[in-house]
Amino acid sequence: MPTIVMAKQERTVEPVLKKKAFAFLEKLSSDDSLPGLHIEPIVNSADPRVRTGRVDDGYRAVLFKIVNKDAVTYVFHGIWAHDDAIREAERTTLRVNPVSGIAEIRRVEVPAAAEAVEATGGFSAPAETSSTPSPIAKASMQDSLLTAYGLGVADLTGLGLDEDFAQGAMEVADEEAVLALAGDAPADWQGLALIDLSTGMSLEEVTERLSLGQEVDTTGSEEEQLIRGLQHPAGQLSFAWIEDNEELRRVIEDTDFAAWRIFLHPLQKKYVDRDYRGPAKVTGGAGTGKTVVVLHRARRLALQPGPPRVLLTTFTRNLADALRRDMRVLDPDVEITGGMGERGLRIAGIDQVAHSVLKDAGRDIAPAAEAVLGVATADVTRRTGPEAWSEAISAAGADLPEKLRSPAFFAAEYTMIVLPRRITSAEKYFRVPRRGRGVALNRGQRAAVWAVIERYRASARAHGTLDFAEVATLAAAHLDLPKRRPFDHVLVDEGQDLTPAHWQLLRALVSPGPNDLFIAEDSHQRIYGQKVTLSHFGIETRGRSRRLTLNYRTTQQNLRWAMGILDGADYRDLEDEAEQHDEYRSARSGPVPRVLPCDSLSGELDQAAELVRSWSSEEEPPAPETVAILVRDRFQRDRVVAGLAERGVEVRAVDAESVKSGAPVVMTMHRAKGTEFARVLLFGVREGSIPSSMKEYDTSAADWDDAMLRERSLLYVAATRARDVLAVSWSGERSSLLQDSAQQYSDVDRSEQSHGVL
Ligand SMILES: Nc1ncnc2c1ncn2[C@@H]1O[C@H](COP(=O)(O)OP(=O)(O)OP(=O)(O)O)[C@@H](O)[C@H]1O
Numbered sequence: 001m002p003t004i005v006m007a008k009q010e011r012t013v014e015p016v017l018k019k020k021a022f023a024f025l026e027k028l029s030s031d032d033s034l035p036g037l038h039i040e041p042i043v044n045s046a047d048p049r050v051r052t053g054r055v056d057d058g059y060r061a062v063l064f065k066i067v068n069k070d071a072v073t074y075v076f077h078g079i080w081a082h083d084d085a086i087r088e089a090e091r092t093t094l095r096v097n098p099v100s101g102i103a104e105i106r107r108v109e110v111p112a113a114a115e116a117v118e119a120t121g122g123f124s125a126p127a128e129t130s131s132t133p134s135p136i137a138k139a140s141m142q143d144s145l146l147t148a149y150g151l152g153v154a155d156l157t158g159l160g161l162d163e164d165f166a167q168g169a170m171e172v173a174d175e176e177a178v179l180a181l182a183g184d185a186p187a188d189w190q191g192l193a194l195i196d197l198s199t200g201m202s203l204e205e206v207t208e209r210l211s212l213g214q215e216v217d218t219t220g221s222e223e224e225q226l227i228r229g230l231q232h233p234a235g236q237l238s239f240a241w242i243e244d245n246e247e248l249r250r251v252i253e254d255t256d257f258a259a260w261r262i263f264l265h266p267l268q269k270k271y272v273d274r275d276y277r278g279p280a281k282v283t284g285g286a287g288t289g290k291t292v293v294v295l296h297r298a299r300r301l302a303l304q305p306g307p308p309r310v311l312l313t314t315f316t317r318n319l320a321d322a323l324r325r326d327m328r329v330l331d332p333d334v335e336i337t338g339g340m341g342e343r344g345l346r347i348a349g350i351d352q353v354a355h356s357v358l359k360d361a362g363r364d365i366a367p368a369a370e371a372v373l374g375v376a377t378a379d380v381t382r383r384t385g386p387e388a389w390s391e392a393i394s395a396a397g398a399d400l401p402e403k404l405r406s407p408a409f410f411a412a413e414y415t416m417i418v419l420p421r422r423i424t425s426a427e428k429y430f431r432v433p434r435r436g437r438g439v440a441l442n443r444g445q446r447a448a449v450w451a452v453i454e455r456y457r458a459s460a461r462a463h464g465t466l467d468f469a470e471v472a473t474l475a476a477a478h479l480d481l482p483k484r485r486p487f488d489h490v491l492v493d494e495g496q497d498l499t500p501a502h503w504q505l506l507r508a509l510v511s512p513g514p515n516d517l518f519i520a521e522d523s524h525q526r527i528y529g530q531k532v533t534l535s536h537f538g539i540e541t542r543g544r545s546r547r548l549t550l551n552y553r554t555t556q557q558n559l560r561w562a563m564g565i566l567d568g569a570d571y572r573d574l575e576d577e578a579e580q581h582d583e584y585r586s587a588r589s590g591p592v593p594r595v596l597p598c599d600s601l602s603g604e605l606d607q608a609a610e611l612v613r614s615w616s617s618e619e620e621p622p623a624p625e626t627v628a629i630l631v632r633d634r635f636q637r638d639r640v641v642a643g644l645a646e647r648g649v650e651v652r653a654v655d656a657e658s659v660k661s662g663a664p665v666v667m668t669m670h671r672a673k674g675t676e677f678a679r680v681l682l683f684g685v686r687e688g689s690i691p692s693s694m695k696e697y698d699t700s701a702a703d704w705d706d707a708m709l710r711e712r713s714l715l716y717v718a719a720t721r722a723r724d725v726l727a728v729s730w731s732g733e734r735s736s737l738l739q740d741s742a743q744q745y746s747d748v749d750r751s752e753q754s755h756g757v758l
Pocket residue numbers: 259260261263264265268284285286287288289290291292293522525551552553673674675676720
């Protein structure tokens with residue numbers, strides 16, 4: 001039975017052909033001699049392995065047939081109308097790059113005589129073109145980006161890049177030109193290598209990232225070499241081995257061949273497949289495919305024999321729902337279980353997991369409650385409301401210094417110090433080290449603080465409630481006494497937002513050991529809670545921490561603008577290492593973000609209405625639900641929905657529910673975490689809204705700095721939701737977060753705006 005390898009498609013298969021394409025490939029994978037397939041070689045083709053096959057009367061598939069001993073492999077290149085298919089087949093070759101060993105599909109300039117190819121053993125295709133574009137910005141050699149990094153043509157060809165492509169690369173002077181050239185690279189991996197090098201990455205780093213630099217194995221037949229080339233890690237950017245018919249169906253039926261499901265970056269693939277001796281972590285900017293890695297890895301672990309008990313978790317229920325949907329798309333055959341610790345894969349928000357532990361524990365929760373709260377009972381079903389700290393401060397905070405009368409201070413003190421350290425009495429609280437809290441407390445102040453905490457706990461007990469951090473801490477304590485470990489592997493997405501209680505719970509859910517914890521995080525996207533250092537919770541990822549840097553979601557223009565928001569801020573990751581963002585890059589290009597200042601809210605709403613209208617009246621408008629307006633809070637969200645309705649533009653507020661088709665969406669920036677849209681308007685980016693007034697963080701410089709970092713991150717998260725087009729508006733004073741370099745990349749044109757041109 002032949003094996004099918006899909007080559008990444010430049011064009012999607014037309015919807016009417018999908019069923020036929022699937023039927024064709026299904027037949028081909030069972031028996032290539034079946035009648036009706038009409039697999040035929042092409043006279044005068046540049047590559048003797050090329051074949052065409054009949055999809056229907058008007059369309060043919062172009063394939064390469066590799067016969068390696070008894071095994072037959074077909075590389076599916078695409079489907080074209082009959083005559084185009086023949087032309088494509090005549091001039092296309094599949095070859096192994098002699099330097100990198102990676103398989104590449106190439107076009108030759110002039111169809112070569114088949115005999116000529118045969119005479120060379122059919123392996124070195126004639127006069128290949130790298131389809132290097134000429135309309136790139138040419139520059140003098142001293143202006144070239146790559147020469148500025150000390151690189152020459154030989155360095156690039158030494159990696160395996162085509163000579164003419166390398167020469168073109170030496171002439172590019174700016175990012176736009178790099179992207180244009182990379183988009184037309186002879187092979188995906190060559191384009192990526194160029195983008196990496198043009199951002200200042202060293203040859204060694206590029207070699208490592210793309211698994212280059214190994215001597216090409218020229219042993220065995222040409223067929224064997226081709227198969228190795230198709231299996232090369234960097235070959236996975238362009239070729240995917242299809243395992244079964246179900247996978248084939250999904251690949252064909254998906255509109256865009258769902259690139260993330262099958263064509264992984266070599267680094268993504270490595271982090272999916274690799275076994276780790278303990279906790280491991282993947283970091284990376286927004287849109288670098290961390291979630292994709294976590295999903296593939298969860299699938300791999302869940303499909304192991306046993307099957308093992310696997311948990312895939314994240315910060316919110318919405319995000320967990322999205323992971324569940326994505327897992328169904330990735331592989332509907334992965335069994336998603338509902339119960340705690342059942343064999344198979346469970347996908348749930350971390351607070352849902354904590355709740356399940358307590359629910360399953362029932363009355364057995366008593367020892368944990370005693371250890372965490374100092375009383376042997378806990379009512380586990382209802383949650384403490386957000387007003388509880390204010391009430392406790394009013395009721396028991398008479399002795400508090402003015403600056404400590406802040407619910408934000410108490411929430412942080414409780415989740416960062418009191419709960420993780422299981423403090424149940426004033427005596428213990430007097431002695432606890434409070435490193436990192438940023439505000440020193442003397443004994444008298446500690447007594448005043450503890451009085452409020454006691455009141456908070458007493459009031460919750462009286463109302464029969466627990467807060468989320470208490471639930472997670474109780475769950476962790478329950479699992480630790482004695483050691484109950486409901487999972488074999490735990491994977492975490494959006495790790496930067498988790499609290500100490502969550503990390504204690506995660507550590508308690510799985511025994512330390514191989515592949516125990518796998519964490520995806522981006523500290524630039526922490527929009528909840530305080531900064532946490534993993535090693536304080538028995539989770540040591542040092543030496544097993546890796547970074548993804550290629551953004552698949554957004555354009556380079558949007559990405560640069562978004563990264564400008566982060567400039568100058570001091571971020572640290574979960575290992576307490578300084579974070580950087582200058583390595584992130586995208587291989588896509590698009591318009592520069594629009595910046596739309598307005599004099600009044602009503603003017604800003606006018607602009608938003610006009611913008612959404614103009615997007616929807618384009619020749620090829622985006623699907624309505626792929627347009628989003630992101631705002632600071634729910635109040636503003638409802639105001640935008642009402643304001644646009646008054647202006648005749650129908651948009652839909654989205655909260656906990658998922659996005660429905662049919663109308664542009666308005667959602668808070670917090671809710672937008674983990675989502676993506678073709679076009680995004682950031683609305684109301686003004687001082688006092690983002691960053692907010694920040695009054696409640698006046699208690700300490702450290703709390704204030706951390707809160708400011710979260711505001712910055714929130715705007716970064718919001719800006720990085722945009723795939724293609726980004727616009728930013730405000731009325732009144734522009735947000736100070738935009739004053740830095742984010743502003744300089746933008747396209748502000750007041751004269752255009754004053755004439756109402758968007
Ligand atoms: N190998 C790939 N090929 C094509 N598309 C990819 C690949 N990896 C990721 N993507 C796409 O890039 C986008 C971002 O991926 P993903 O959501 O995994 O990134 P992320 O790092 O988790 O982002 P964020 O931190 O912003 O949530 C998605 O649309 C995803 O489908």
